[in-house]
Amino acid sequence: xxxxxxxxxxxxxxxxxxxxxxxxxxxxxxxxxxxxxxxxxxxxxxxxxxxxxxxxxxxxxxxxxxxxxxxxxxxxxxxxxxxxxxxxxxxxxxxxxxxxxxxxxxxx
Amino acid sequence: xxxxxxxxxxxxxxxxxxxxxxxxxxxxxxxxxxxxxxxxxxxxxxxxxxxxxxxxxxxxxxxxxxxxxxxxxxxxxxxxxxxxxxxxxxxxxxxxxxxxxxxxxxxxxxxxxxxxxx
Numbered sequence: 001x002x003x004x005x006x007x008x009x010x011x012x013x014x015x016x017x018x019x020x021x022x023x024x025x026x027x028x029x030x031x032x033x034x035x036x037x038x039x040x041x042x043x044x045x046x047x048x049x050x051x052x053x054x055x056x057x058x059x060x061x062x063x064x065x066x067x068x069x070x071x072x073x074x075x076x077x078x079x080x081x082x083x084x085x086x087x088x089x090x091x092x093x094x095x096x097x098x099x100x101x102x103x104x105x106x107x108x
Numbered sequence: 109x110x111x112x113x114x115x116x117x118x119x120x121x122x123x124x125x126x127x128x129x130x131x132x133x134x135x136x137x138x139x140x141x142x143x144x145x146x147x148x149x150x151x152x153x154x155x156x157x158x159x160x161x162x163x164x165x166x167x168x169x170x171x172x173x174x175x176x177x178x179x180x181x182x183x184x185x186x187x188x189x190x191x192x193x194x195x196x197x198x199x200x201x202x203x204x205x206x207x208x209x210x211x212x213x214x215x216x217x218x219x220x221x222x223x224x225x226x
Contacts, residue, residue, distance in 0.1 A: 043151070088151070100148055
């Protein structure tokens with residue numbers, strides 16, 4: 001079973017718009033990570049947020065974590081065509097599980 | 109700057125054939141993992157190795173075996189391939205085991221092996 005569940009499954013936006021993806025999980029965690037996967041490639045780590053943090057920024061990425069709701073969101077601001085990829089959350093508690101991902105398409 | 113290297117990149121097998129997927133990392137990481145990725149399923153852990161000399165089952169170990177040959181190499185073997193094992197296989201490594209390590213359990217992935225079993 002998957003620990004992290006991303007929502008939406010697919011998202012299509014225009015270049016320059018913001019993209020928001022959500023992740024829900026079921027059990028307590030130590031931290032939560034977000035990864036990106038370009039088509040035909042392996043996953044690449046984007047950002048890690050610890051369970052005692054509420055928000056974290058890295059460049060155009062903003063991640064929030066609400067442990068009371070067991071949810072996290074990834075915001076990509078001013079999206080670019082190169083951001084087209086699948087995005088996965090991975091939770092890290094007693095076990096580490098990846099969700100099924102959100103497929104983001106950014107149209108030029 | 110190789111990171112995690114997987115071979116082969118593509119493979120087609122007939123049902124019942126065997127093969128070994130190879131994985132090597134050059135980051136001096138202690139922990140290594142094998143995942144499979146199927147459409148709509150995300151990544152599912154097959155086996156992992158917390159450190160050299162140890163291996164443990166993950167979520168979907170049936171039909172697979174692994175060997176942690178040394179600190180760098182972690183191989184995945186299919187003894188008798190079945191069509192249900194058609195998938196994309198990813199190897200990953202991290203400095204520490206998956207949970208509780210904070211930044212040390214950030215995983216680095218190989219490019220994947222696309223396996224078709226006919």
